[in-house]
Every structure is written in C-alpha cells, then in structure tokens.
Amino acid sequence: MDDVLQNIMDHAVAVAREAGQVVREALCDEKQRDVMTKSSTVDLVTQTDQRVEHLIIQSVKKKFPTHRFIGEESVAAGEACVLTDDPTWIIDPIDGTTNFVHSFPFVAVSIGFSVDKKIQFGVVYSCLEDKMFTARRVKEHSVTENHLMLFSSISDVRRSIIATEFGSNRETETVEKIFSSLRNILNIPVHGVRGAGTAAVNMCLVASGCVEAYYEVGVHVWDVAAGSVIVEEAGGVLMDVEGGPVDLMSRRIVAANNGTVAHIVKEIDAFSPTRDDAPPTQ
Numbered sequence: 001m002d003d004v005l006q007n008i009m010d011h012a013v014a015v016a017r018e019a020g021q022v023v024r025e026a027l028c029d030e031k032q033r034d035v036m037t038k039s040s041t042v043d044l045v046t047q048t049d050q051r052v053e054h055l056i057i058q059s060v061k062k063k064f065p066t067h068r069f070i071g072e073e074s075v076a077a078g079e080a081c082v083l084t085d086d087p088t089w090i091i092d093p094i095d096g097t098t099n100f101v102h103s104f105p106f107v108a109v110s111i112g113f114s115v116d117k118k119i120q121f122g123v124v125y126s127c128l129e130d131k132m133f134t135a136r137r138v139k140e141h142s143v144t145e146n147h148l149m150l151f152s153s154i155s156d157v158r159r160s161i162i163a164t165e166f167g168s169n170r171e172t173e174t175v176e177k178i179f180s181s182l183r184n185i186l187n188i189p190v191h192g193v194r195g196a197g198t199a200a201v202n203m204c205l206v207a208s209g210c211v212e213a214y215y216e217v218g219v220h221v222w223d224v225a226a227g228s229v230i231v232e233e234a235g236g237v238l239m240d241v242e243g244g245p246v247d248l249m250s251r252r253i254v255a256a257n258n259g260t261v262a263h264i265v266k267e268i269d270a271f272s273p274t275r276d277d278a279p280p281t282q
C-alpha cells in the first residue's frame with residue numbers, strides 16, 4: 001500500500017499546486033470573485049470555488065476512477081456527505097473564501113484522503129503564501145513544509161497564542177457562545193488570539209509552532225480533514241471541544257501542540273451544530 005498511497009499523495013500535491021495557480025490568477029479578476037451565498041449572507045462562495053473543486057475531482061477521476069469524493073461545493077449542490085471505507089478525497093477547494101473575496105492573504109486548497117474512514121494523508125496549500133504543508137500517517141512524524149518552524153513546546157497556556165474563527169453563523173445564540181468562549185480564553189490570560197480566516201491554515205499554524213492551539217465550533221469535515229493529520233504527524237493532539245476524541249464530522253475541533261494546552265476545552269462554551277453526515281432534512 002505504501003507505494004500506492006505515495007502515488008496518490010503525489011497526485012494530491014500536484015493537483016493542489018495546480019489549483020493554487022488557478023486561485024492566484026482568479027484573484028486578479030473581480031468577476032471570478034463575484035460573491036454568492038450559501039447557509040447565511042456571510043457564508044460566501046464564488047465560481048472559482050466551484051471551478052477549482054471541479055478541476056481537482058476531474059483530475060483525480062482520470063487517475064483513480066474508483067475513488068469517492070466529499071467536496072465542499074458538491075455537498076452544497078446536494079451531494080451526500082457520507083464517509084465510507086472506500087478511498088475518499090475530502091476537498092475544500094478554497095478554504096478561506098471570504099479572504100479570497102477580500103484579497104486577504106490566507107487562502108488554502110485543502111485535500112484530505114481517507115481509507116477505512118481514517119485520514120491517511122493531508123495536503124494544505126496556502127497558495128498566496130506559496131506554502132505547501134503535507135503529512136502522511138505513518139509511524140514516524142512525516143510533516144513536510146518548506147518553511148516549517150520548530151513545533152511549539154509551550155505547555156503553559158498563559159504563554160500561548162490561541163487561534164479561532166468567528167465562522168459564518170450570525171444567529172444570536174451562536175454569536176453569544178462564540179464570544180463567551182473568546183472571553184474565557186482571553187481571561188486565562190493568553191498572550192493573544194489570532195485567526196487566519198481558514199481552518200486549514202490555522203491547523204498548519206499549530207503544526208508549525210506559530211500558535212499553540214486552534215479551536216472552532218462550526219467547521220466542516222472538508223475544512224479540517226487534511227489539517228488533522230498534519231497536526232497529529234507534527235506531534236500535536238486533536239480533541240473534541242468538550243474533551244474526548246475528535247469526530248471530524250461533528251463540526252467541533254481543538255487542535256493543540258500538546259495535551260496540556262488542549263485543556264483550553266474547559267473554557268469553550270460548546271454547542272452542537274448539525275453534523276456534516278446528518279441525514280438531509282425532509
């Protein structure tokens with residue numbers, strides 16, 4: 001399986017880089033950043049998100065015709081978000097669409113690959129920074145990135161920077177929960193709170209020692225699938241926001257450099273969005 005998996009991963013890296021070039025070119029063309037909305041007026045999508053996802057899926061289908069897909073924009077168009085044991089590509093064609101629309105410099109192509117419901121490798125290409133983060137689930141740590149800094153060994157959360165996002169749900173109750181968690185984290189106190197505007201890049205910031213932890217409630221499996229293996233293979237830990245094992249379909253995640261910092265979970269005012277794999281409502 002090793003050579004076969006490496007061949008698949010090599011293709012993921014190549015198609016992520018190709019997709020990143022499409023994103024960079026689209027950034028220069030207002031039309032290709034025209035905004036449409038999905039679950040809320042601030043949950044943005046553009047024709048470029050859709051075009052990049054199509055490019056990736058068609059490229060993979062040619063080489064690996066039996067593989068399955070979970071793509072953010074395919075799910076938005078009505079495809080089921082169901083993870084089977086089959087080889088499955090979990091794709092966020094543009095993670096950080098709001099950043100893309102506003103030319104804010106953190107925009108990633110995120111590709112996770114699953115077999116037997118386990119993420120085998122992750123590829124996150126931060127395409128405006130031209131940083132390619134990859135990791136493959138093997139015994140030894142396998143994270144590669146051309147700018148990887150030292151993984152953070154900080155275990156005192158009062159000396160940490162924590163990353164999070166405000167998401168795209170503006171319902172009063174959700175916003176209250178988000179600010180309640182933010183207040184609790186800030187009052188630890190931590191050195192700072194940051195957000196790149198993309199879950200995948202936030203997780204790569206954990207893996208590269210730039211922040212000590214990232215948490216969010218409201219993400220989707222395509223936001224975090226690739227980053228999950230990049231964090232773990234860098235030596236980090238994943239957890240649910242209330243502690244316990246992470247469930248990538250639950251829309252809740254903590255990614256931390258170590259188990260001590262992961263205890264920020266006790267500060268998070270958790271809630272449970274509708275799961276990614278929930279049956280469609282009639």
Ligand SMILES: O=P([O-])([O-])O[C@@H]1[C@@H](O)[C@H](O)[C@@H](O)[C@H](O)[C@@H]1O
Nearest residue numbers: 094095096097165167168198199
């Ligand atoms: O939509 P997208 O840009 O692919 O992904 C984004 C995530 O990376 C981010 O963590 C979340 O807060 C945003 O609401 C959005 O979901």
Ligand SMILES: [Mg+2]
Nearest residue numbers: 092095096223
């Ligand atoms: Mg995303």
Ligand SMILES: [Mg+2]
Nearest residue numbers: 072092094095
């Ligand atoms: Mg996206």
